[in-house]
Amino acid sequence: LYGLRDSCDVIRAAGIPVRVASPRVLKPEEQKVVRFLLSLECPILVRSGGLLHDLLKIPAADRPELHGDFSLNLTNVLSVQAYVGMGLVRWTPGYDLNAAQIGELAGTCYGETMEQTVFHHLPVFHTEHCVFCRFMSSGTDSSNCGHPCEKHRIALRDESGRAHPVLADVGCRNTVFGAEVQSSAKFMERFRERGVRHFRMEFVHQSAEQVESACHSFGRYLSGETTVEQLDADFRRCAPAGTTDGSLYVPGGFRQLVQLGN
Numbered sequence: 451l452y453g454l455r456d457s458c459d460v461i462r463a464a465g466i467p468v469r470v471a472s473p474r475v476l477k478p479e480e481q482k483v484v485r486f487l488l489s490l491e492c493p494i495l496v497r498s499g500g501l502l503h504d505l506l507k508i509p510a511a512d513r514p515e516l517h518g519d520f521s522l523n524l525t526n527v528l529s530v531q532a533y534v535g536m537g538l539v540r541w542t543p544g545y546d547l548n549a550a551q552i553g554e555l556a557g558t559c560y561g562e563t564m565e566q567t568v569f570h571h572l573p574v575f576h577t578e579h580c581v582f583c584r585f586m587s588s589g590t591d592s593s594n595c596g597h598p599c600e601k602h603r604i605a606l607r608d609e610s611g612r613a614h615p616v617l618a619d620v621g622c623r624n625t626v627f628g629a630e631v632q633s634s635a636k637f638m639e640r641f642r643e644r645g646v647r648h649f650r651m652e653f654v655h656q657s658a659e660q661v662e663s664a665c666h667s668f669g670r671y672l673s674g675e676t677t678v679e680q681l682d683a684d685f686r687r688c689a690p691a692g693t694t695d696g697s698l699y700v701p702g703g704f705r706q707l708v709q710l711g712n
Contacts, residue, residue, distance in 0.1 A: 502536070515539045523544045524544055566649055573625050581616050582595070635693075
């Protein structure tokens with residue numbers, strides 16, 4: 451949470467609406483995180499059921515706008531209805547759905563409140579083991595590690611040479627992200643035809659120039675100045691490791707369940 455309040459002030463001063471993302475995990479002793487997020491007085495991207503449970507204790511009139519992230523696992527009509535009924539103003543479909551399934555869900559249930567991520571590194575896994583502390587410090591925890599996570603950027607390189615970015619959160623837990631950017635560019639027409647009007651871009655280790663270029667390209671597409679083909683090409687240029695369909699990939703015959711043998 452270091453620097454978050456100052457960042458919010460800078461964004462507000464520029465006339466841009468602010469929304470903050472919660473940690474991916476909230477433990478029982480971390481209620482001060484909830485109080486801090488509420489003190490920012492802006493919408494919250496809710497990433498865990500535990501946080502949502504605590505926020506729903508606040509009277510609706512005093513509660514900030516709540517937006518549900520993919521980790522709440524909204525993947526069918528029943529789950530979307532349940533969470534929207536709890537007060538979510540927007541929701542992001544779970545990453546178990548491919549692009550065709552996301553389009554179908556948007557067309558049948560609250561599509562106008564769906565928020566689709568269009569440019570992001572897919573979170574591969576989340577762990578309490580801190581890579582920063584283990585390899586960049588002689589300490590054992592946040593009290594003596596020197597907080598190298600606030601000074602350095604790191605990535606885990608796999609056997610094929612792909613570098614997977616790593617970020618630490620307020621609880622010293624690490625999220626490892628996929629090396630490539632998952633791009634929704636080629637599926638945008640499908641999503642918009644089904645009524646999706648809210649989109650999100652997430653950045654990890656991109657430079658300021660890459661962030662600006664990606665946002666500018668997406669804005670030009672939304673205003674009708676470019677095509678999805680051009681948007682797809684622009685996104686690739688803003689992704690050092692390239693782009694991928696990732697979880698959005700639509701395999702042929704995916705609706706057919708393969709029968710298990712005896």
